[in-house]
Amino acid sequence: xxxxxxLAVDQGTTSTRSIVFDRSGRMVAVRQREHxxxxxxxxxxxxxPMEIWANTQRTAAQVxxxxxxxxxDVVALGIANQRExxxxxxxxxxxxxxxxxxxxxxxxxxxxxxxxxxxxxxxVAERAGMDIAxxxxxxxxxxxxxxxxxxxxxxxxxELLFGTMETWLIWNLTGGPEGGVHVTDVTNASRTLLxxxxxxxxxxxxxxxxxxxxxxxxxxRPSVGVLGTATALSxxxxxxxxxxxxxxxxxxxxxxxxxxxxxxxxxxxxxxxNTGTELVRSRSGSISTVAYQLAGEPVRYxxxxxxxxxxxxxxxxxxxxxxxxxxxxVETLARTVRDNGGCYVVPAFSGLLxxxxxxxxxxxxxxxxxxxxxxxxxxxxxxxxxxxTRDVVQAMEADSGLSLAALRxxxxxxxxxxxxxxxxDVLDTPVVRPMVGETVSLGAAYAAGLAVGVWSxxxxxxxxxxxxxQWTPVPARAxxxxxxxxxxxRAVQLSIAWxxx
Amino acid sequence: MPxxxxxxxxxxxxxxxxxxxxxxxxxTEIAGAVGLAKTTTHSLLRTLLAVGFVDQDRSTGRYSxxxxxxxxxxxxxxxxxxxxxxxxxxxxxxxRSGQAVRLATLAGDHVDVVHHVFRPDDSVQVLxxxxxxxxxxxxxxxxxxxSAAGRHGGGxxxxxxxxxxxxxxxxxxxxxxxxRVGPDLGVSGxxxxxxxxxxLVVAALGISGPTSVVLDxxxxxxxxxxxxxxxxxxxxxxxxxxxx
Ligand SMILES: Nc1ncnc2c1ncn2[C@@H]1O[C@H](COP(=O)(O)OP(=O)(O)OP(=O)(O)O)[C@@H](O)[C@H]1O
Numbered sequence: 001x002x003x004x005x006x007l008a009v010d011q012g013t014t015s016t017r018s019i020v021f022d023r024s025g026r027m028v029a030v031r032q033r034e035h036x037x038x039x040x041x042x043x044x045x046x047x048x049p050m051e052i053w054a055n056t057q058r059t060a061a062q063v064x065x066x067x068x069x070x071x072x073d074v075v076a077l078g079i080a081n082q083r084e085x086x087x088x089x090x091x092x093x094x095x096x097x098x099x100x101x102x103x104x105x106x107x108x109x110x111x112x113x114x115x116x117x118x119x120x121x122x123x124v125a126e127r128a129g130m131d132i133a134x135x136x137x138x139x140x141x142x143x144x145x146x147x148x149x150x151x152x153x154x155x156x157x158x159e160l161l162f163g164t165m166e167t168w169l170i171w172n173l174t175g176g177p178e179g180g181v182h183v184t185d186v187t188n189a190s191r192t193l194l195x196x197x198x199x200x201x202x203x204x205x206x207x208x209x210x211x212x213x214x215x216x217x218x219x220x221r222p223s224v225g226v227l228g229t230a231t232a233l234s235x236x237x238x239x240x241x242x243x244x245x246x247x248x249x250x251x252x253x254x255x256x257x258x259x260x261x262x263x264x265x266x267x268x269x270x271x272x273x274n275t276g277t278e279l280v281r282s283r284s285g286s287i288s289t290v291a292y293q294l295a296g297e298p299v300r301y302x303x304x305x306x307x308x309x310x311x312x313x314x315x316x317x318x319x320x321x322x323x324x325x326x327x328x329x330v331e332t333l334a335r336t337v338r339d340n341g342g343c344y345v346v347p348a349f350s351g352l353l354x355x356x357x358x359x360x361x362x363x364x365x366x367x368x369x370x371x372x373x374x375x376x377x378x379x380x381x382x383x384x385x386x387x388x389t390r391d392v393v394q395a396m397e398a399d400s401g402l403s404l405a406a407l408r409x410x411x412x413x414x415x416x417x418x419x420x421x422x423x424x425d426v427l428d429t430p431v432v433r434p435m436v437g438e439t440v441s442l443g444a445a446y447a448a449g450l451a452v453g454v455w456s457x458x459x460x461x462x463x464x465x466x467x468x469x470q471w472t473p474v475p476a477r478a479x480x481x482x483x484x485x486x487x488x489x490r491a492v493q494l495s496i497a498w499x500x501x
Numbered sequence: 502m503p504x505x506x507x508x509x510x511x512x513x514x515x516x517x518x519x520x521x522x523x524x525x526x527x528x529t530e531i532a533g534a535v536g537l538a539k540t541t542t543h544s545l546l547r548t549l550l551a552v553g554f555v556d557q558d559r560s561t562g563r564y565s566x567x568x569x570x571x572x573x574x575x576x577x578x579x580x581x582x583x584x585x586x587x588x589x590x591x592x593x594x595x596x597r598s599g600q601a602v603r604l605a606t607l608a609g610d611h612v613d614v615v616h617h618v619f620r621p622d623d624s625v626q627v628l629x630x631x632x633x634x635x636x637x638x639x640x641x642x643x644x645x646x647x648s649a650a651g652r653h654g655g656g657x658x659x660x661x662x663x664x665x666x667x668x669x670x671x672x673x674x675x676x677x678x679x680x681r682v683g684p685d686l687g688v689s690g691x692x693x694x695x696x697x698x699x700x701l702v703v704a705a706l707g708i709s710g711p712t713s714v715v716l717d718x719x720x721x722x723x724x725x726x727x728x729x730x731x732x733x734x735x736x737x738x739x740x741x742x743x744x745x
Contacts, residue, residue, distance in 0.1 A: 026596055027589075328585040415585040415616075417630050435596050435621050437589060466621035468592055469628050 003072035004454050007063065007237065008445040009056055010438075011081040011165050012245065013102065013267060016052060017438075018059035020067050020074060021445040023454060025436055025464035029066035031059040038099060043106040043350065046099035049087045052165070053172050060233055077173075077230050078241035078448030080248035080440045081165035083191050086140035088151065088216070089168070091161045094176040097148050100165070101140040104308070106350050108139040109359055111146075115139070120209065127206055129190065129197035129279065129288035133357060135306070137164055138193035138210050145212065155216045162216045164188045166242045173239060174228040181228035184218040185242035186299060190290040195220065197279060197288060200299055223247070224447045225295030241447025243292060245440045246270040249410060250302060251292055252443030253434060254465045256458045259402040263423075264439070265413035268353075269310035269385060271392050272302045275400055284395035285355025295451065303400055305354040305392025309347035310385045311413050316347075317381055323374050331418045333378040341376035342367040344491040345384045348499070355395035356492065360499040366491040385413065386422040387488040393427055406430045410439040417471075424471040426485075428478040435466040511537060512545050512554075516570070519555055524565030531564065578703050578741070580606060584616040584630075587695070587706065587737045591618045594733040598726055600710035601626070604695070604737075605634065606703070607645035612636050615704065640680035640690035641705040647672040648694055648702035677731065679722055682709045689715045691722045693734035698742030706734045 003022050010017040015034040022028050033055040038046040064074060084103040089096040101107070112134045115121060125131045132139070141162055145152045154160050163171065166188055171180035189195045189202075194212060196203040202217055221227055227239045243251060246264060250272045253262040258276035263269055274291055279301045282288055291302035314330050317323045324330050344366045346352075351359035365377070389407075397403055407429055413419055414433050424431040436442050449455050514535045518526065526534070532542035546564060549555040554570040557563070587604050595602040595618040604616035611633040619626045636642030647669040672678040682688045692707025708715070708730055716722055722730075 024596075027593065326579070326582050326585075328581040329579050331581040332579050412585075415588045416581070417584075417628075435592050435618070437592060466596070466619075467623050468595065468618045468621070470619070470626075471628065 003070075004449075005067060005070075005072045005074045006445040006449040006454055007060065007074050007077045008441040008448070009060060009077065009079045009169070010245065010248075010441040010444065011052060011056065011079065011169060012440070013082045013104070016055040016059055017441060018056070018063045019438060019441040019445070020063050021442060021449075022072065025442055025446075025461075027436065027438065028070065028072070029063045031062040031066070033059050041107075043109075045102040045105040047085065047102055049089070049096045049100050049168055052100075053169065056169055056173075057232060064233065064235075074235075074237055075454060076240040076448040076452045077233070077237050078243075078444035078446070079166045079169060079239065080243050080245045080444035081169070081188070083164065083188060083244035083246065084135060084137045084140070085165050086137045086144065086162070087165065087168045088141065088144050088148070088155075088160055088162050090154075090159060091182075092159065092177055094172070094180075097151055097160065098144065100168075101143065103135065104350070105140070106134055106359070108134040108143050111143060112139055112359075115209075118209075123205055123209060124193055127196045127203050128193045129281075130193065131357065132193065133353075134359065135353060136191055136193045138206075138212065141192070141212055142210050152213075156213045158215045160216050161218070162212075163218055164191070164244075166244075167218045170227055170239055170242065173230040173232045175231055182218045183221045183227050185223045185227075185244075186220055186293045187223055187244045187247040187290045188242070189220045191244060197290065197301075200290070200293070222293040222295040222297075223251075224292065224451050226451055238452060239448070240451035241444055241449075243444060243447055246272055246304065246306075247290070247292055247302070248441075248443030248447070249439040250274065250443065251446055252436070252439035252441070253408045253410065254458070254462045255408065256462065259400075259405065260408075261396075261404055262408040262410065262439070263389060265310050265385065265409060265411035265419075267310065267312045267315075269307040269389065269411075271305040271389065271396070271407075273304075273396055273400060273402065273404070275301045275303055275402070277301070280400050282395070282399045284398040285357060286392065286396050286399050287354065292447070303396050305396055307385075307388045307392065308351070308353050309349050310388070311411070312349070313345065313347040313381050313384060314413070316349075317378065323378065327412070328415065330378050330382060331416050333375055334382055334418055335375075337373065337375035337379055339376075340380045340383055341372045342369065343372050343376045343380040344387075344488055345377070345380045346491050346495040347381075347384055348495045351499070352492070352496070354392050356391075356496065358496045358499070360501065361492075361496045362499040364491065364495045364498055366494060379418075382416065382419045383422055383426075385419060386426045387485070389423055390426050390485065391492075404429050406432050408432050408434065410434065410437055420469075420471045424473045425477040426481045428473045428482070430473065431471040432467050433469040435468040508545065511535065511541070512549060515542065515545055515549065516554065516566070519564050520566055524558070524563055526564060527562050528564075578697055580613070580615045583704060583741075586740045587616055587704075590733050590736045590740065591616055591706065594706070594708065594729060595619070595621055598708050598710075598729050600708035600715070600726075602706070602708055603629075603641060604704055604706050605641040605645070607636065607642075607649060608633065610636050612639065612642045612645055612705070620710065634682075638681045640678045640692035640707050640709075643669065643672050643678035643680050644692045644694050644705040644707070645702065647678065677722070677727065679716060679720070687712055691715055691726060691730050693730050695734050695741070696738040696743040700743060703741070704737075706730070706737055
């Protein structure tokens with residue numbers, strides 16, 4: 001019998017990956033291509049949408065060729081994408097009006113301060129489920145409309161289209177200027193600040209608040225369901241799922257029950273907890289976001305704790321300080337000492353996201369003494385990721401009242417045993433890693449495969465999930481770290497105070 | 502450069518030339534490249550040959566970098582780096598074989614478990630990264646001892662480990678080993694070597710599971726599992742830059 005395969009495209013911050021999965025959720029083929037990071041000014045981060053589209057086409061064509069000889073048919077395509085990254089393009093020519101504004105870009109800081117000061121600013125948190133922050137796509141779109149010559153005029157005339165990365169790719173995959181489908185999935189739409197998080201429709205008041213013309217917005221669709229046919233691929237296959245990358249990881253980790261949570265440790269760290277069909281209003285600094293929606297079913301929600309700098313701090317030890325040659329060596333260095341030597345690193349490189357949301361915060365190393373060595377610094381850098389996880393978990397538990405039975409983890413940092421044990425101890429919760437580390441791609445594949453019947457239901461997906469490792473908290477360590485936690489909290493307060501104007 | 506030893510400087514210059522040439526130069530060309538007399542160059546090359554830092558092609562007389570030098574570099578492969586690079590392939594092996602997977606390096610008469618992937622049946626298992634297993638009886642250990650013995654020449658010099666030298670020679674020749682995992686005879690292991698960019702064995706990758714699943718009635722590995730283990734070990738070797 002021929003197997004039925006699903007293609008996933010993971011359009012990430014640093015690269016685009018195309019992966020083919022079989023019905024057991026196992027990787028059959030993978031191709032990857034990095035794209036250029038453009039830093040035109042301090043705080044500005046841009047990607048070239050044409051380069052990303054070319055990489056998508058190329059890697060997808062390559063994996064489809066890789067599996068052409070295999071005993072299986074690729075029956076659907078699912079897309080997961082870097083979230084909040086904003087593209088605006090000309091619907092007639094398919095040319096972007098400029099480079100994409102990446103989620104790490106902080107150019108909207110001033111605009112955000114201005115918008116937040118308006119008397120009607122409270123409607124954003126109330127309707128969109130999250131406070132105004134430069135992290136989301138809406139302010140970036142507004143920035144483009146304000147700064148790209150004639151952009152507003154052309155947008156109002158219906159000549160320009162807006163999209164996050166999945167929208168841009170789906171439009172191109174389905175024909176581009178020749179009949180391309182202009183759609184977004186509900187998880188990505190929930191990251192714009194333009195959507196009413198309850199009705200899952202664009203909200204007229206929010207559009208007015210941000211001064212964004214409705215004609216340029218894509219149609220909002222469920223995450224699981226056919227969106228169009230990818231005629232740009234050969235063979236043409238239905239695009240049957242799309243999710244923001246963190247929601248895709250939640251899906252790939254089969255966190256389908258309220259309370260289920262996962263944390264992805266890559267450049268940043270992103271903890272999402274499923275809250276079911278109920279939207280939980282955060283009072284403690286988490287984000288209320290859409291987890292996923294199956295066509296014809298109610299929307300599922302999640303609370304999210306987004307941390308901008310996790311693996312990026314390790315990268316900084318490597319590239320900025322030259323303390324290590326490769327990221328995994330940070331563990332070797334950290335193991336040269338027994339503790340952090342009283343040292344805390346707060347990696348607020350461009351402010352702090354959840355649960356603090358303090359754009360002005362700046363990084364610091366607290367507790368330096370002559371005793372501290374590079375080993376202590378390495379340990380403190382890893383611990384920073386663990387402490388930040390505790391910050392967001394505490395906020396989330398306060399909001400949802402759902403306590404965490406276990407944390408499912410994935411991402412590049414999960415091969416670091418020292419860090420994973422620290423996370424288990426600092427949360428006093430078991431930490432579990434699944435057999436398929438590529439949970440983002442897997443989630444996109446699951447969404448698409450579910451839509452076309454490769455898998456019958458989410459229960460079938462749950463049977464594919466297996467544990468590959470577990471870190472169990474050590475009670476004495478957990479107690480000691482709880483006692484130490486206020487020191488970390490103080491370091492965070494200092495980093496906020498340091499950046500205050 | 503005050504305080505430097507001239508002959509070491511010269512030897513270093515020679516090694517740089519030899520490394521850059523890819524094994525195409527004889528003594529005359531090397532002497533020319535480093536600006537030394539041919540006799541001086543020759544005696545330096547003879548010392549480098551004796552310590553294994555260069556090799557000489559018998560028929561052409563040309564020099565290339567020696568295995569001794571490459572081994573120095575291979576020793577620097579960080580175990581955490583090794584785990585990170587092996588992780589996807591180890592997961593895939595566990596998932597395909599349905600067995601637990603371990604990656605190990607040699608530490609005297611023991612092996613250190615560098616990476617461990619649970620058997621994918623969601624039963625209670627304990628992560629044993631950092632624990633030591635006996636080298637002489639485990640599949641992982643035999644693979645590593647066999648390659649260590651090979652490096653020291655023909656099955657001698659593997660320390661005080663009591664091993665079956667005939668078996669090690671066999672393991673080396675066929676490229677895999679079977680063995681026990683702990684005191685329990687009901688559990689067996691099957692492992693293959695992982696090679697670094699220099700071609701030297703840097704680790705062993707293997708599965709372990711119920712003896713009746715891993716081995717047939719005569720103690721030979723099940724062919725399907727053997728293929729999976731060999732493929733995975735080769736994939737990790739490629740990931741580390743081994744081209745063979
Ligand atoms: N063993 C390790 N210990 C600590 N940090 C690590 C380790 N391995 C990788 N990292 C860090 O993890 C990050 C890479 O992880 P990963 O590839 O999952 O994410 P990503 O680059 O965020 O993904 P994408 O480009 O798809 O958005 C880097 O920042 C790197 O420094």
